[in-house]
Amino acid sequence: MTVAGFMSSRPDPQAVATAIGILTQRFGERLSTSQALREQHAHTTTWIPVEAPDAVVFAESEADVVETVRVAAEYGVPIIPFGTGTSLEGHVNAHFGGISIDTSRMNRLLAVHAEDLDCVVQPGITRKLLNEQLRDTGLFFPIDPGADASLGGMAATRASGTNAVRYGTMKDNVLAMRVVTADGSVVKTAQRARKSSAGYDLTRLFVGSEGTLGVITEITLKLAGIPEAIAAGSCTFPSVKAAADAVIVTIQSGIPVARIELLDEVQVRSVNAYSKLSLPEQPLLLLEFHGTDAWVAEQSERFGEIAADHGGGPFAWVTKPEDRTRLWQARHDVYWASLGLRPGAKGLSTDVCVPISRLADCIAETKADIEAFGLIAPIVGHVGDGNFHVLPLIDMDSPAEIATAERFVGRMVERAIAMDGTCTGEHGVGSGKMKYLEKEHGAPALMAMRAIKAALDPKGIMNPGKIVAAG
Amino acid sequence: MTVAGFMSSRPDPQAVATAIGILTQRFGERLSTSQALREQHAHTTTWIPVEAPDAVVFAESEADVVETVRVAAEYGVPIIPFGTGTSLEGHVNAHFGGISIDTSRMNRLLAVHAEDLDCVVQPGITRKLLNEQLRDTGLFFPIDPGADASLGGMAATRASGTNAVRYGTMKDNVLAMRVVTADGSVVKTAQRARKSSAGYDLTRLFVGSEGTLGVITEITLKLAGIPEAIAAGSCTFPSVKAAADAVIVTIQSGIPVARIELLDEVQVRSVNAYSKLSLPEQPLLLLEFHGTDAWVAEQSERFGEIAADHGGGPFAWVTKPEDRTRLWQARHDVYWASLGLRPGAKGLSTDVCVPISRLADCIAETKADIEAFGLIAPIVGHVGDGNFHVLPLIDMDSPAEIATAERFVGRMVERAIAMDGTCTGEHGVGSGKMKYLEKEHGAPALMAMRAIKAALDPKGIMNPGKIVAAG
Numbered sequence: 001m002t003v004a005g006f007m008s009s010r011p012d013p014q015a016v017a018t019a020i021g022i023l024t025q026r027f028g029e030r031l032s033t034s035q036a037l038r039e040q041h042a043h044t045t046t047w048i049p050v051e052a053p054d055a056v057v058f059a060e061s062e063a064d065v066v067e068t069v070r071v072a073a074e075y076g077v078p079i080i081p082f083g084t085g086t087s088l089e090g091h092v093n094a095h096f097g098g099i100s101i102d103t104s105r106m107n108r109l110l111a112v113h114a115e116d117l118d119c120v121v122q123p124g125i126t127r128k129l130l131n132e133q134l135r136d137t138g139l140f141f142p143i144d145p146g147a148d149a150s151l152g153g154m155a156a157t158r159a160s161g162t163n164a165v166r167y168g169t170m171k172d173n174v175l176a177m178r179v180v181t182a183d184g185s186v187v188k189t190a191q192r193a194r195k196s197s198a199g200y201d202l203t204r205l206f207v208g209s210e211g212t213l214g215v216i217t218e219i220t221l222k223l224a225g226i227p228e229a230i231a232a233g234s235c236t237f238p239s240v241k242a243a244a245d246a247v248i249v250t251i252q253s254g255i256p257v258a259r260i261e262l263l264d265e266v267q268v269r270s271v272n273a274y275s276k277l278s279l280p281e282q283p284l285l286l287l288e289f290h291g292t293d294a295w296v297a298e299q300s301e302r303f304g305e306i307a308a309d310h311g312g313g314p315f316a317w318v319t320k321p322e323d324r325t326r327l328w329q330a331r332h333d334v335y336w337a338s339l340g341l342r343p344g345a346k347g348l349s350t351d352v353c354v355p356i357s358r359l360a361d362c363i364a365e366t367k368a369d370i371e372a373f374g375l376i377a378p379i380v381g382h383v384g385d386g387n388f389h390v391l392p393l394i395d396m397d398s399p400a401e402i403a404t405a406e407r408f409v410g411r412m413v414e415r416a417i418a419m420d421g422t423c424t425g426e427h428g429v430g431s432g433k434m435k436y437l438e439k440e441h442g443a444p445a446l447m448a449m450r451a452i453k454a455a456l457d458p459k460g461i462m463n464p465g466k467i468v469a470a471g
Numbered sequence: 472m473t474v475a476g477f478m479s480s481r482p483d484p485q486a487v488a489t490a491i492g493i494l495t496q497r498f499g500e501r502l503s504t505s506q507a508l509r510e511q512h513a514h515t516t517t518w519i520p521v522e523a524p525d526a527v528v529f530a531e532s533e534a535d536v537v538e539t540v541r542v543a544a545e546y547g548v549p550i551i552p553f554g555t556g557t558s559l560e561g562h563v564n565a566h567f568g569g570i571s572i573d574t575s576r577m578n579r580l581l582a583v584h585a586e587d588l589d590c591v592v593q594p595g596i597t598r599k600l601l602n603e604q605l606r607d608t609g610l611f612f613p614i615d616p617g618a619d620a621s622l623g624g625m626a627a628t629r630a631s632g633t634n635a636v637r638y639g640t641m642k643d644n645v646l647a648m649r650v651v652t653a654d655g656s657v658v659k660t661a662q663r664a665r666k667s668s669a670g671y672d673l674t675r676l677f678v679g680s681e682g683t684l685g686v687i688t689e690i691t692l693k694l695a696g697i698p699e700a701i702a703a704g705s706c707t708f709p710s711v712k713a714a715a716d717a718v719i720v721t722i723q724s725g726i727p728v729a730r731i732e733l734l735d736e737v738q739v740r741s742v743n744a745y746s747k748l749s750l751p752e753q754p755l756l757l758l759e760f761h762g763t764d765a766w767v768a769e770q771s772e773r774f775g776e777i778a779a780d781h782g783g784g785p786f787a788w789v790t791k792p793e794d795r796t797r798l799w800q801a802r803h804d805v806y807w808a809s810l811g812l813r814p815g816a817k818g819l820s821t822d823v824c825v826p827i828s829r830l831a832d833c834i835a836e837t838k839a840d841i842e843a844f845g846l847i848a849p850i851v852g853h854v855g856d857g858n859f860h861v862l863p864l865i866d867m868d869s870p871a872e873i874a875t876a877e878r879f880v881g882r883m884v885e886r887a888i889a890m891d892g893t894c895t896g897e898h899g900v901g902s903g904k905m906k907y908l909e910k911e912h913g914a915p916a917l918m919a920m921r922a923i924k925a926a927l928d929p930k931g932i933m934n935p936g937k938i939v940a941a942g
Contacts, residue, residue, distance in 0.1 A: 115719050115828035116857075138723075158668040169666050171675070172643065185915040193824040194856045195640050196893035197629040197679055198900055199908055199938055200920045204642070204675030208668055225725040248586050252609075254696040254762070256727070291725070295766055302763075353664040357586035385665045386587075422667035429669055437670055444656040448927060449671045455926035456919060467670055 005454025007464035010096045011076045019075035020055045023068060023099070030058040041082050041100040044090045046348060046432050047394070047402045053080055053094035058102045062178065062186065062217040065101060069215065070184035072099055078464050081211040083124060083150030087157055088349050089430025091210050095465030101215055103152050109133045110218070117223045118175055118192060123152025123216045139223040142167035145426065146335075152216045157428035158208030162331070165251075165384030166258040166290065167224060169426070171207050178218035179206050182457035192220055205452070210428055211463035213456050227290035230258075231300045232324040233317030235307045237283045240264060240367075244360035246285070246310040247383045251356065253306070255299050259288035260384040261331055264367070267338065267378035271330045274337030279330075285312070285383070286331050288324075331380075338378045338391050345376075345393035350409050352416035353387040353425025362419055363388060366412050373408050387425035414439070429467045437468065476925025478935035481567045482547045490546040491526045494539060494570070501529040512553050512571040515561045517819060517903050518865070518873045524551055524565035529573045533649065533657065533688040536572060540686065541655035543570055549935050552682040554595060554621030558628055559820050560901025562681050566936030572686055574623050580604045581689070588694045589646055589663060594623025594687045610694040613638035616897065617806075623687045628899035629679030633802070636722075636855030637729040637761065638695060640897070642678050649689035650677050653928035663691055676923070681899055682934035684927050698761035701729075702771045703795040704788030706778045708754045711735060711838075715831035717756070717781040718854045722827065724777070726770050730759035731855040732802055735838070738809065738849035742801045745808030750801075756783070756854070757802050759795075802851075809849045809862050816847075816864040821880050823887035824858040824896025833890055834859060837883050844879050858896035885910070900938045908939065 010016075024031050032038070038052040054077075059065045072079050078098025085092055094100060106122035109130060113119065114137050121130060128148045131140050145154060145161040153159070155177065160169035167173065176190035189202035206213055237243035243262055250257055263271065263284045272279055285307075289299040296319065304315035318324055330337075338347055354362045363379060370377045370390070381388030390412065392405045413423040413436045423429075423436040438446050449468045453460075481487075495502050503509075509523040525548075530536045543550050549569025556563055565571060577593035580601060584590065585608050592601060599619045602611050616625060616632040624630070626648065631640035638644065647661035660673035677684055708714035714733055721728055734742065734755045743750055756778075760770040767790065775786035789795055801808075809818055825833045834850060841848045841861070852859030861883065863876045884894040884907045894900075894907040909917050920939045925931075 113826065113828060114723070116826040117723065118826070158672075160666055164666065168643075171672060172639075181915070181919065185918070187915045187919050188913050189916060191888065191893050191911060192826045192891040193858075193887075193893045193896065194827070195631060195635065195824055195858060195896050197895045197897050198893045198904065198911055199679070199917075200684075200923060201629075201642060201672075201675045201679055202912075202916055202919060204672045205923075208670070208672055213671075225723055227725060252585070252588065252696055254698060292769065294769055298763065298765055353666055355584065355587040355589070355663050356665070357584060387664075387666060416664075417662065420663040422662050422664045422669045424668045425664065425666050426668050433669065440662060440669055441673075442659050444652070444658045445660060445673055446670075447656070448652065448658050448673060451926040452671060452676075452923055455922040 004458045005450065005460050006469055007078065007096050007460040015075040016054050016077050016097060019071050019077045022071050023055070023057060026067060027057055032056045041085065041102065042093045043085045044093060045088055046090060047396065047405065048090035048093065048432055051093040051095050053100040054097045056100045056102055058105055060105050062180065065180045065215050065217050066184050066186065068099060068101055069180050069182070072461055073183055073459060076459055076461060078461050079215065080463050081152065081156065081215045083153030084126060084148065086147035086149045087153060087430060088427045089432035091157065091428060091430040091466065093431060095431065103150065112137055114139060116192065118220055119223055120218060120220050121151050122218060124150050126150050127154070134223065138226055140226050141221055142224050143170060143173055151219055151221065155207050155216055155219055156210050160426045162259045162261055162382060164382060165260055166256055171204055173222045174203055174207050174219055175222055176203055176220040177206055177216050179214035179216050181214040182459065182462050187214065210430065210467050212453060212467050213462060229291060229293045229296045229319060230324060231289045231296035231317045231319045232287065232327050233300060233315050234284055234286045234327060235312045235315040236280045237285065237310065237312040240283045240363050241360040242310045242312060243283045243285050244383060246307050246312055248356055249306050250303055251384060253302065255302055257287055257384060258290040259286070261286045262381040262383040262388065263334065264379040267334055267380050270337040270341045270378055271334065274333055274340050275330055277330065286327065334378070334380050338393065341378065342376050342393040344395070346396045347391040348394050348405050349389060349391050350412070351387060351389045351425050351427050352412055352421055352423060353385060354416050354419045354421030356386040358419040358421065359383060359386050362415060362421070365415055366390060369408060369411055373404055375408060385425065386421065431466055434467060434469060475929045476921065476931050477940055478549065478567050478931040486546040487525050487548050487568060490542050490548045493542050494526070494528060497538060498528055503527045512556065512573065513564045514556050515564060516559055517561060518867065518876065519561035519564065519903055522564040522566055524571040525568045527571045527573055529576055531576050533651065536651045536686050536688050537655050537657065539570060539572055540651050540653070543932055544654055544930065547930055547932060549932050550686065551934050552623065552627065552686045554624030555597060555619065557618035557620045558624060558901060559898045560903035562628065562899060562901040562937065564902060566902065574621065583608055585610060587663065589691055590694055591689060591691050592622050593689060595621050597621050598625065605694065609697055611697050612692055613695050614641060614644055622690055622692065626678050626687055626690055627681050629897070631897045633730045633732055633853060635853060636731055637727055642675055644693045645674055645678050645690055646693055647674055647691040648677055648687050650685035650687050652685040653930060653933050658685065681901065681938050683924060683938050684933060700762060700764045700767045700790060701795060702760045702767035702788045702790045703758065703798050704771060704786050705755060705757045705798060706783045706786040707751045708756065708781065708783040711754045711834050712831040713781045713783060714754045714756050715854060717778050717783055719827055720777050721774055722855060724773065726773055728758060728855060729761040730757070732757045733852040733854040733859070734805065735850040738805055738851050741808040741812045741849055742805065745804055745811050746801055748801065757798065805849070805851050809864065812849065813847050813864040817867045818862040819865050819876050820860060820862050821883070822858060822860045822896050822898050823883055823892055823894060824856060825887050825890045825892030827857040829890040829892065830854060830857050833886060833892070836886055837861060840879060840882055844875055846879060856896065857892065902937055905938065905940060
């Protein structure tokens with residue numbers, strides 16, 4: 001450890017062993033050092049190699065987390081919070097070893113305040129389980145990053161997904177949290193009021209901090225009413241530019257579209273093959289509208305006119321649940337459908353986000369790069385936010401292919417940043433995108449982030465080697 | 472200065488004089504030490520006495536701000552950012568003297584990106600000037616705190632206002648900022664993309680930091696499309712509880728109400744007298760709906776049904792601009808109308824915010840207190856957010872009355888906190904509400920805030936004596 005807040009090498013193995021010994025006495029079988037379990041807790045779905053922790057603690061309460069962090073702090077041992085392991089940029093890797101705190105057993109819905117449209121959850125509850133448990137209340141939690149992630153992980157990575165265009169991201173939907181910080185204190189970031197001007201916004205500081213400032217132990221979430229009516233539809237466009245322009249006009253018109261997803265023609269081809277469909281192999285928009293019967297009909301018709309103005313269409317929409325499900329199945333299956341484009345390969349999921357006016361250009365230049373690099377890489381995007389994903393299909397046993405993919409991602413990120421965009425719209429930084437942070441934010445902002453990290457975690461034990469660590 | 476980040480006494484007068492001398496050479500007539508100007512820049516609309524700065528610098532560029540901060544940092548002199556001076560909790564007071572940086576000349580709209588629904592402004596532009604300049608674009612900036620505040624001040628205090636229930640607060644509408652921090656660095660908090668998961672959320676950290684972490688020099692703001700149709704209406708209720716219950720059902724139903732304001736019967740009485748109206752002297756809700764013609768009609772009708780279910784009504788709504796203006800005039804005039812309830816007295820504006828389920832109770836208990844304390848204090852609230860204002864009318868020459876008002880506010884704040892609410896929903900902390908922060912957030916959260924302050928402003932020169940300073 002050389003600089004306050006930043007670990008630069010593995011801690012003394014004897015100190016780690018002592019800490020694990022103390023925690024074993026405390027947790028018994030809830031602490032594991034089995035290799036399989038340790039590796040599973042550093043599972044990562046990028047090219048980043050697995051870096052296993054020294055031990056995994058299955059926490060069942062905030063007190064368990066506090067105790068684990070206190071012991072780790074005393075012995076200078078890293079702490080890596082773990083939810084479901086669905087993050088994409090090496091967030092759960094144990095770069096300097098240490099203790100993975102698995103929060104999956106802390107998965108209770110603690111309270112529902114229906115009148116206030118909020119609920120309180122433990123961090124290990126997944127979004128599907130949460131929505132199942134909310135079903136009888138007429139409310140739902142709208143953020144859907146695709147994977148059945150834990151709410152703690154979603155908060156930690158500032159996740160969003162298909163309906164962020166309407167409901168916002170995790171930064172907009174977390175009202176308050178309890179967080180165990182590096183000295184074992186429990187910080188309550190806010191009260192349950194809808195808004196406050198009382199002091200620094202600790203909630204938003206911990207949302208997206210990826211475990212580097214503390215371990216989330218409780219989250220108060222905004223909920224939304226289940227819409228009375230939902231309409232969904234799809235629409236083919238002659239080009240990505242035409243589709244993006246239709247999206248811009250839709251948003252400008254104030255149509256409160258709930259989802260607006262773009263699949264490029266490569267992605268459509270994969271979906272056709274996977275799902276035995278015969279969609280025209282052109283850019284496709286999938287949309288969803290939430291409201292009353294009359295209002296979703298009006299929104300759908302207005303969008304249909306906008307689509308026609310941009311050469312798209314015809315726009316057909318449906319409202320029956322089974323019809324909607326069939327329509328969205330294609331979107332939900334894109335990951336598996338994509339893999340079918342190159343059997344045996346793995347998908348290297350990456351994302352950027354740009355101002356929506358630059359989206360068509362950014363995608364066009366990215367597609368030119370895909371061709372130039374000889375990659376197979378379908379594109380799917382949350383285009384209402386200017387956010388899109390590319391999934392290069394890579395032979396993970398080929399260092400040359402991985403290197404090519406890394407160069408491709410680097411160019412894509414630099415392109416997005418040059419367009420006033422960000423290196424990641426929703427996946428987070430982890431260790432995979434650390435090297436782009438200074439380019440995106442500039443040195444003074446990165447220094448401010450590092451000063452905050454050092455102030456809240458002077459020993460640098462909280463998820464070291466991530467986000468603001470030196471690249 | 473005893474603790475990093477926190478000034479505890481006035482700096483050496485010689486150092487202040489030297490700093491002012493250097494800055495006078497640099498700025499000439501743009502630096503003033505006239506007593507009238509200094510006092511005007513510490514004007515405060517609460518009971519908090521005026522504490523004038525030693526000098527006022529009229530900044531015309533970010534470079535001016537950087538230079539002023541660098542000199543102040545070198546000599547350990549406080550910096551107090553100033554917009555329009557409409558804050559309510561002593562935010563612009565110079566508790567330890569120092570230099571007020573007046574940003575009112577930095578009032579340009581730098582760029583409008585209509586396709587992206589955003590714009591870039593200097594901090595001194597006021598919201599009315601901004602909306603005038605945006606008029607031809609079909610876009611508007613929705614946040615309306617009442618006063619014609621500067622956008623820099625609104626960001627610094629995390630302002631909101633009547634239509635936050637639909638459009639959010641400043642935390643939701645600032646995409647990015649440039650901020651001059653305590654060492655004269657310029658931190659760019661984010662790119663212009665709609666969302667990002669790239670690093671700590673510096674934007675939200677600086678929003679609401681009230682000048683204690685830096686001076687805002689540029690803001691990128693989200694804009695909204697001017698609605699095609701606006702409907703406004705009003706509705707009387709038999710009790711605050713009935714009105715609050717109608718609000719809860721309205722929000723739960725997903726009706727995207729743009730404004731929903733409560734006036735208690737005392738406030739209605741003041742408005743009747745001031746505006747020569749004859750509204751029933753009962754709790755009144757004023758509402759506004761934004762959308763298409765069909766959609767605002769549907770929203771208005773649905774609200775009318777909800778109101779009737781709660782004993783309210785009849786709910787009459789209008790869409791013509793002149794009719795809407797007449798309706799809202801009563802709301803806009805509440806401050807002046809209130810003063811008419813006790814000629815010669817001044818209004819001591821305070822606010823709290825609670826979960827909406829507790830709003831009726833909180834207001835009822837507050838009204839009981841108003842009676843017990845013998846105060847005249849009308850109530851007006853942004854009830855969709857659970858936020859309400861009380862305006863005790865006080866003889867500011869009477870220390871006894873001021874002390875009574877302070878006790879009343881203290882009880883109101885403690886009541887709000889006990890209901891899981893906040894000591895201020897939108898006014899901010901300044902020096903007026905510092906003493907409640909630990910009660911609201913708890914010691915660990917306050918310590919985390921102080922650690923952040925010390926990390927970003929180790930000499931404690933940025934607006935000292937505010938928010939997280941020792942009470």
